[in-house]
């Protein structure tokens with residue numbers, strides 16, 4: 001087994017930073033040491049197989065992206081990243097674990113859907129992976145199956161108040177599933193948008209000839225997100241279910257979550273880089289069909305209304321607890337262009353799995369969040385929220401050797417021609433400049449990224465069984 005010593009760096013965790021050396025034996029961190037210390041009298045640098053000099057750099061736990069959709073069949077096509085290409089791109093960007101969504105489609109049995117996702121991922125991933133379960137058909141059989149999810153290492157499930165006819169659950173189904181969530185401790189993840197009402201607005205806009213991508217954002221108005229968020233909170237309140245609202249984009253939805261938390265309710269919110277940086281006006285409203293690149297749900301919000309600033313603030317004040325990508329990439333050619341002349345036919349999703357750590361680090365540089373909060377919202381809280389903590393999300397003895405060495409003096413220019421490893425024909429983040437750089441990435445002790453070189457292989461990543469959330473009460 002290879003022993004690795006990372007020396008000279010500043011170890012940053014959710015709770016602080018200090019100069020320390022990190023010793024990894026095989027796949028596992030075995031010690032976090034005073035710089036230059038001797039372990040049991042041995043001269044460490046001389047006795048280990050590999051020394052990585054991290055002088056002047058941050059040493060952080062590998063990123064955990066708790067919301068990805070590799071190979072998801074959606075919108076008449078399928079997300080363009082496979083588990084192989086998507087997890088490799090994640091590694092490039094300093095993410096060492098993804099939690100993807102296994103899908104139970106309408107009429108399908110839950111465990112058949114989960115088995116399909118295992119088949120897609122097994123032997124193909126560059127980094128470790130876990131699953132949430134989408135329940136696309138809440139019925140007596142799927143409710144019973146949910147009792148067996150935890151034993152499979154799946155401790156959360158997602159419901160949709162959006163997408164009627166696809167993944168949609170009505171309030172009666174939500175109530176029953178949340179009762180199961182309260183009984184089992186599985187976290188209810190909610191896509192909170194009022195789908196049936198949105199469909200009426202879509203129909204009316206199209207009838208008025210308003211077919212451009214911009215109108216995707218108009219139809220999916222913030223009131224539709226606020227109302228659904230409130231409804232989900234109320235049903236969770238009644239049932240006692242732990243609730244985690246995914247891809248929150250509207251400030252009014254954040255206010256609903258904050259009020260519920262102030263009221264003592266066990267609810268959480270996730271946002272995504274697109275809701276921190278991008279907007280209805282500049283992106284969805286780009287000339288011609290360009291805005292299709294940024295069609296996702298919930299949609300990008302108006303900058304004039306202040307949603308983006310509010311979201312950064314909510315991350316700082318813990319009204320929003322973590323950041324995932326909702327990585328769901330589609331190419332413009334042959335996929336997004338299905339919606340030429342009808343915005344409602346544009347497959348929903350943005351590809352970001354490669355850039356989350358960098359985009360959030362830029363928030364540190366810009367004075368939006370602290371260095372420790374960066375680690376907390378991108379790694380430690382995801383691990384604690386979704387039952388991975390101890391092995392993931394922390395640098396301590398016994399944890400997996402999932403580590404990123406991040407250079408605050410480096411620079412990353414994001415762009416399709418420059419730094420792009422996702423399987424897409426464009427970058428949704430073209431032109432973004434980051435005052436920092438992912439130098440080295442270790443996944444369970446193996447160096448997979450070393451100064452702009454990929455050293456990993458498909459199959460390096462293993463399925464990780466998750467336990468219950470640390471946030472259950």
Ligand code: URP
Nearest residue numbers: 296297298326328348349
């Ligand atoms: O636009 C999105 N978010 N696509 C992926 C599916 C979902 O709702 O998370």
Ligand code: ZN
Nearest residue numbers: 191246247297
């Ligand atoms: Zn969703």
Ligand code: ZN
Nearest residue numbers: 067069326328
């Ligand atoms: Zn999603």
